[in-house]
Amino acid sequence: MPLLTESDLPDLVAPALAGSLHVVMWGVYEAAALAEWQAMLPIAAYVDTERAGQVYRGKVIQSPAVLERMDPAATVVMFNYAYTRRFPEYAAVMDRLGLRYFAPTPMALACGIGGAAADDIALGRTASPLVRTGPPASRWERLAARLPAWRERRPDESGQRRGIALALVRLEVGGAERQMGALAAGLARHGLHSTLATLYPAPPEARAYAEGLAAAGIALALPEGTESPEHRHAAVIAAGADVAIPLWHLPPHMAWQTFQFYRLFQALRPEAVVCYLDQPNVLAGLGAVLADVPRVLLSGRNLNPTHFPHFFGGQCPDLRRAYQLLLACRGVRMSANSQVGARSYAEWLDLPPEAVTVIPNAVATWATDGPPRPRPAGLPRLLGLFRLSPEKRPLDFVETVARVLTTVPDLHATLCGDGSMREAMAARISELGLSERIDLTGVVDDVGARLAGAHLLLHTAEAEGTPNVILEAQALGVPVVASRSAGALDTLAPGLRPFTAEVGDCDGLAAAVRSLLGDPAKADALGLAAAAHVRRTYSTERLVEETLDALSVPAAAGPIDVGVNSECTGSFKRDKMPF
Numbered sequence: 214m215p216l217l218t219e220s221d222l223p224d225l226v227a228p229a230l231a232g233s234l235h236v237v238m239w240g241v242y243e244a245a246a247l248a249e250w251q252a253m254l255p256i257a258a259y260v261d262t263e264r265a266g267q268v269y270r271g272k273v274i275q276s277p278a279v280l281e282r283m284d285p286a287a288t289v290v291m292f293n294y295a296y297t298r299r300f301p302e303y304a305a306v307m308d309r310l311g312l313r314y315f316a317p318t319p320m321a322l323a324c325g326i327g328g329a330a331a332d333d334i335a336l337g338r339t340a341s342p343l344v345r346t347g348p349p350a351s352r353w354e355r356l357a358a359r360l361p362a363w364r365e366r367r368p369d370e371s372g373q374r375r376g377i378a379l380a381l382v383r384l385e386v387g388g389a390e391r392q393m394g395a396l397a398a399g400l401a402r403h404g405l406h407s408t409l410a411t412l413y414p415a416p417p418e419a420r421a422y423a424e425g426l427a428a429a430g431i432a433l434a435l436p437e438g439t440e441s442p443e444h445r446h447a448a449v450i451a452a453g454a455d456v457a458i459p460l461w462h463l464p465p466h467m468a469w470q471t472f473q474f475y476r477l478f479q480a481l482r483p484e485a486v487v488c489y490l491d492q493p494n495v496l497a498g499l500g501a502v503l504a505d506v507p508r509v510l511l512s513g514r515n516l517n518p519t520h521f522p523h524f525f526g527g528q529c530p531d532l533r534r535a536y537q538l539l540l541a542c543r544g545v546r547m548s549a550n551s552q553v554g555a556r557s558y559a560e561w562l563d564l565p566p567e568a569v570t571v572i573p574n575a576v577a578t579w580a581t582d583g584p585p586r587p588r589p590a591g592l593p594r595l596l597g598l599f600r601l602s603p604e605k606r607p608l609d610f611v612e613t614v615a616r617v618l619t620t621v622p623d624l625h626a627t628l629c630g631d632g633s634m635r636e637a638m639a640a641r642i643s644e645l646g647l648s649e650r651i652d653l654t655g656v657v658d659d660v661g662a663r664l665a666g667a668h669l670l671l672h673t674a675e676a677e678g679t680p681n682v683i684l685e686a687q688a689l690g691v692p693v694v695a696s697r698s699a700g701a702l703d704t705l706a707p708g709l710r711p712f713t714a715e716v717g718d719c720d721g722l723a724a725a726v727r728s729l730l731g732d733p734a735k736a737d738a739l740g741l742a743a744a745a746h747v748r749r750t751y752s753t754e755r756l757v758e759e760t761l762d763a764l765s766v767p768a769a770a771g772p773i774d775v776g777v778n779s780e781c782t783g784s785f786k787r788d789k790m791p792f
Contacts, residue, residue, distance in 0.1 A: 216295070216304065217315040225289055225313075225320075229254045233287065239277060239303070239314075240293030241269050243442050244465040248293050248317040250446035251465060256291070270443055280310055290314040293465065298526035318352055318464050352462035353534040360459055361541045364502055374507070376406035377764075378483040380474065380497035381490065384415035384422055384433070386656050387600070388574070388681040389489040389514045392550070392756070394422055395575045396487070398429040399757035410434045410477045410486075410497065412470055421658040434481060436473045445469055456503050464531055467496060474500025484508065485764050491518045491525070495535035502542050508764045511539065512572070513549040515604075515678040515700070517561040523603055523633065536562050548572045548763050550679040553699035570763045574679035575756035576688045576747050579661050585690025585744040586665040588737055592623045593730050596667035596691075598660065598682045599674060601632030606696070608634070609673040609719055611641050614651055616723035621730055626671075627652045629663060664689050668736070669729055675716040677701045684751050687743035692736045694725040706743035 217225075228234035235257035238245065241264050249256060258279070259269050265276040280290070294303050295316040307314045377400060379393050393409065400407045409431055415423045426433065440448045449472050450457050456475060460468045474497040478486065485508040486501040488494045494511040501509045518525045518532055525532065539545045540562070547562075548570040549555040555569040595614065599605045607628065614626045628638070628651060635653065642651050657663060660682075664670065670686040670693045677700030684704060686693050693709055695701045696716045705713070712729060714721025729736040 216292075217289075217313055217319075219319045222315055222320045225315075226254070229289070235283070235288050236291055237280070237283070237288060238291045238293065239280075241267075241274055241442075242293065242466075243445070244469045245269070245293060246443050246446045247449065247460075247465040247468050248291065250449075251461060252291055252317040252320045254291070254320070277306065280306070280312060283310075283312070285311040285313070288312055291317055291320070293317070295464075295527060298523065300527055316464070318462070353531075353538060356459060356462050356538055357541065360502065360538060361543070363455065363459075364505075364542045364544075374482045374484040376408065376481070376483050378434075378478060378481050378486045378501075378506075379407055379409045380486055380488040380493050380501075381409065381411050382470065382493050382496065383413040384409070384411055384419050384426075386419050386422070390419070390422055391577065391681055392514070392574050393487075393489050394425055394429075394431075395577060395753050396756055396760060397426060397431045398578070399575070399753040401429055401431065402753075403757055408432050408434050408481055408483070410474065410481065412436060412473050418656050418658075434477050436477060437480075438473065438476060445472075448472070459499075459503060463499070467499075467531070467535070470496045471499045471503070475503045476500075478504035478506055485510070487760060487764070488512060490514055491532055495532055495539065498539045498545065499535065502539065502545065507544050509539070509542075509545045510760065510763050511536070511545065511547050513547070513554050513558045513569075513678070515550075516554055516557040516676050519561060520557070520676050521604060533561060540564070540568075546570065546763055548760075550574050551677070551700045551703055553703070554678045570759075572756065572759045572763060573751055574681055574684060575753040576684040576751045577681070578753060580664075580685040580688035581748050581752075585688075585741055588733065589666050589668060592625060593621060593668050594666060595624060595626040595726065596663060596670050597626070597628040597630070597672070598663065598670070599630050599672065599680075601628075601630050601634040601638055603634065604674060604676045605630075605632075606673045606675050606717070607632075607638050608641055609696070609717060609722070610671060611638065611645065611647070611651060612719040613671060613673065613722040613726065615645050615647060616719055617726050617730075618647075618650060620727055624730070625650060625652075627654060627663070627667075629654045629657045629660075631655045660685065661689070664691050667691055669694060669726060671722065671726060672696065672701055673716075673722065674698055674701060677704075679704055679751075684747055687740070687747040688751075690737075690740035690744045692729050692740045692743065694722055694729065696722065706739075706746040708739045708742050712739075 225234060229236050236254050237258045237260060238256050239260045241259050241261040259272055259274045260277045260279060261274050262277060264274045267274050290307055290312050292314045294300055379397055384390055397407050449460050460472055478501050483506055486506050487510045488497045489512045498509050498511050519529050540547055549558055550573055552571055555571050559566050559569045597610045601607045610628055617624055638653060642648055664686050670691050672683055672695040674696060675698050677698045680701055683693050683701060687706055694712050697713045698716060712725040
């Protein structure tokens with residue numbers, strides 16, 4: 214059966230409260246209690262694949278297989294996975310069984326909860342009777358009517374705040390995370406105190422990133438709340454109506470993480486928050502607004518999320534509304550790291566083009582500390598360094614190498630990275646008999662050494678913002694052959710732009726690789742020219758200055774020698790900066 218709409222849901226309330234209709238919650242994860250808080254219906258049973266056999270709220274969690282034995286006429290499923298990439302798979306099970314199912318947030322709104330007349334219900338002070346107070350507005354319409362006006366009433370506390378908080382959900386291995394590290398280190402060199410706020414500890418593979426931040430004196434802030442999943446809604450309610458009611462309107466998977474960011478910013482009391490990537494943008498952005506942070510910068514790091522359904526599943530509509538809600542709030546601005554990215558977000562969010570500021574990435578300082586690397590000796594080596602996911606088109610890397618090998622038989626290629634397409638990559642390499650010619654290394658932390666040992670970098674992505682690896686390769690003097698995605702093309706030095714091909718044109722990419730490998734003197738000259746171009750155009754100083762400018766913060770004339778992690782108290786006005 215189809216997912217129930219808001220117009221279908223009010224008819225379920227009376228039988229659910231009477232016990233003639235049994236509500237089963239599928240999905241017992243960290244925001245499950247918030248889902249129950251939103252729907253406010255009695256739950257007869259819990260099912261979950263990974264937590265089957267555990268006890269939750271006094272009931273044993275059962276396997277979803279138990280749904281096979283339930284009467285479709287007397288059962289409805291509250292489905293907590295409506296925003297995940299696996300939603301079609303799980304929904305297919307319920308369609309096969311003929312079970313009705315719904316998401317918690319639409320159920321609450323369909324019953325009219327959350328309006329001014331029913332805020333007590335929204336805060337959990339009473340669970341019944343559930344009343345309908347009139348035609349339901351969407352949660353985003355309710356928030357749009359409430360949050361921007363609420364923010365206008367907040368007092369100006371800029372003199373009581375200090376520093377900049379940088380926000381990521383987790384410090385992963387990726388280009389956005391490297392850029393946030395570069396920004397943090399650059400801010401420290403300008404004497405500006407910054408902290409990286411994240412919701413989870415960094416995984417082992419991101420150890421080098423965490424160590425780099427620590428070496429620059431940048432602290433990591435993690436949530437301190439110890440609430441069990443069963444009691445997280447109580448923690449939200451305890452924060453008070455100004456926080457709990459907006460959070461009640463969010464999808465449950467967004468509400469808890471937004472609340473965690475809110476508490477981090479309440480503790481840090483920054484004057485500004487800078488967020489990178491779509492999910493941190495909306496989660497930390499909402500948390501910052503709720504915590505009264507005066508200035509918030511949301512930064513898209515690629516094209517808008519509709520281009521990446523393999524990452525975002527069904528979340529794109531809610532991401533769009535969250536962005537629009539945030540950008541209607543005073544002090545919130547949007548940026549992107551490329552012109553093509555800025556246009557993509559502006560069109561998606563119905564913004565004028567000039568509303569999205571372009572702040573290009575900075576090239577890593579380790580790539581500019583010394584002179585460009587000398588040309589490697591030995592047989593030709595081709596390098597790829599990117600995530601193995603569809604937008605990077607890693608199979609094009611394999612196909613291009615196969616074509617080059619027909620005329621450059623001593624070529625050896627290495628592809629560093631991991632992702633959802635790793636198995637498909639390994640299978641194709643084996644099928645073409647290239648296992649001795651292409652190495653798949655997985656994630657590496659010696660990026661500089663890998664680039665320094667390569668004769669060429671090959672980049673095959675179809676969608677890019679400002680690709681860090683292309684900047685880093687050029688800064689070291691490594692020539693680059695790339696697909697003509699707009700972000701990659703804009704990042705290439707002028708001399709290397711002819712050595713590109715349309716996305717998916719493996720023959721064209723192979724011809725460009727052969728051309729540069731066949732003329733080492735030309736490749737070296739192009740590499741040196743690219744190093745000069747990138748070091749001049751994509752400096753960390755530019756990243757810091759343009760970020761501060763986007764926050765309406767005057768930038769310093771240049772870095773000052775005050776040591777790392779120096780605190781700048783008060784507001785970021787020029788007359789209060791320590792230089």
